[in-house]
Amino acid sequence: xxxxxxxxxxxxxxxxxxxxxxxxxxxxxxxxxxxxxxxxxxxxxxxxxxxxxxxxxxxxxxxxxxxxxxxxxxxxxxxxxxxxxxxxxxxxxxxxxxxxxxxxxxxxxxxxxx
Amino acid sequence: xxxxxxxxxxxxxxxxxxxxxxxxxxxxxxxxxxxxxxxxxxxxxxxxxxxxxxxxxxxxxxxxxxxxxxxxxxxxxxxxxxxxxxxxxxxxxxxxxxxxxxxxxxxxxxxxxxx
Numbered sequence: 001x002x003x004x005x006x007x008x009x010x011x012x013x014x015x016x017x018x019x020x021x022x023x024x025x026x027x028x029x030x031x032x033x034x035x036x037x038x039x040x041x042x043x044x045x046x047x048x049x050x051x052x053x054x055x056x057x058x059x060x061x062x063x064x065x066x067x068x069x070x071x072x073x074x075x076x077x078x079x080x081x082x083x084x085x086x087x088x089x090x091x092x093x094x095x096x097x098x099x100x101x102x103x104x105x106x107x108x109x110x111x112x113x114x
Numbered sequence: 115x116x117x118x119x120x121x122x123x124x125x126x127x128x129x130x131x132x133x134x135x136x137x138x139x140x141x142x143x144x145x146x147x148x149x150x151x152x153x154x155x156x157x158x159x160x161x162x163x164x165x166x167x168x169x170x171x172x173x174x175x176x177x178x179x180x181x182x183x184x185x186x187x188x189x190x191x192x193x194x195x196x197x198x199x200x201x202x203x204x205x206x207x208x209x210x211x212x213x214x215x216x217x218x219x220x221x222x223x224x225x226x227x228x229x
Contacts, residue, residue: 004156032215043118043205043220044157051215089156093215100145100209101170102218104156 003027004092006105013112019077021108023090026071030092034102035064035075038087047088048075080112118221120206126227127196134192135224139208146189147218148181149205150174157205163189164211196228 005024013019021035031052036044050057050064050073057064063076077084090105119138127133139146144165149157160179161171165186175181178196183189193200203225207218 006156009154034217036220041222043207043222045220046217049215049217091156095214099214100147100162100211100216100218101159102147102149102157103159104149106154106156 001026002106003030004090004103004105006088006090006108008108009106010109010111013080013110015082015112015114016079019075019080019084019110019112021075021077021088021090021110023073023075023105024071025073025092027092027094027103028071029094029096030103031095032093033064033066033073034091034093035062036089036091036104037084038089038107044089077110080110082112082114085110085112118206118208118219120204120221120224122224123222124225124227126229128229129196129198131196132192132194133196133226134190135204135206135226137189137191137206137208137221139188139206140210140219141187143208143210143219144186145209145211145216145218146183147207147209148189148191149207151203151205151223152201160191193226196226198228201226201228 034049035047038044091102147162148160151157163183203223209216
């Protein structure tokens with residue numbers, strides 16, 4: 001069963017506009033959420049995270065929103081730049097004895113056009 | 115380069131052969147993770163180590179898979195009697211266990227192709 005889902009395989013955005021990537025989860029034990037970015041031939045790179053006690057976290061052009069009641073999170077990139085073109089993975093982590101074990105979504109390919 | 119390194123980057127083998135991959139984590143990191151990624155999917159957790167102790171293994175890790183971290187530094191992942199279904203990208207990550215949730219740093223991965 002897919003506990004973390006990214007239902008949009010791809011997203012195309014114009015440079016300077018907002019990119020919104022979405023992620024849904026089913027496991028109520030998840031209490032920490034992360035976004036990773038992956039370029040071809042490289043491993044995933046950590047981008048931004050959010051704890052379940054918050055509903056928003058910002059870091060420069062990147063903002064993550066968490067809606068616990070809907071079990072939904074989103075990553076906003078404003079303004080989008082061509083260098084942001086990559087695969088974006090949403091990941092979730094449960095506390096307790098499962099901490100450190102990340103469960104990833106399938107990824108969304110973001111293309112930012114100049 | 116002080117990041118996570120993996121060797122080899124690519125491995126092509128014939129079905130039934132054994133393969134071994136190596137991961138060198140960031141030097142001060144005490145946690146080391148192995149993930150597997152197949153085409154069109156996100157990474158899937160396989161196993162992780164706290165220093166030299168292997169703390170959890172996924173059900174994905176069949177008896178043909180074994181991982182070690184003998185001195186709490188580098189780690190190896192061995193697959194015995196490889197099958198075509200083992201073809202995937204094998205990713206290693208490390209983290210420093212200082213708080214409840216810690217950022218994991220990933221290596222570039224080893225791409226395995228089983229013919």
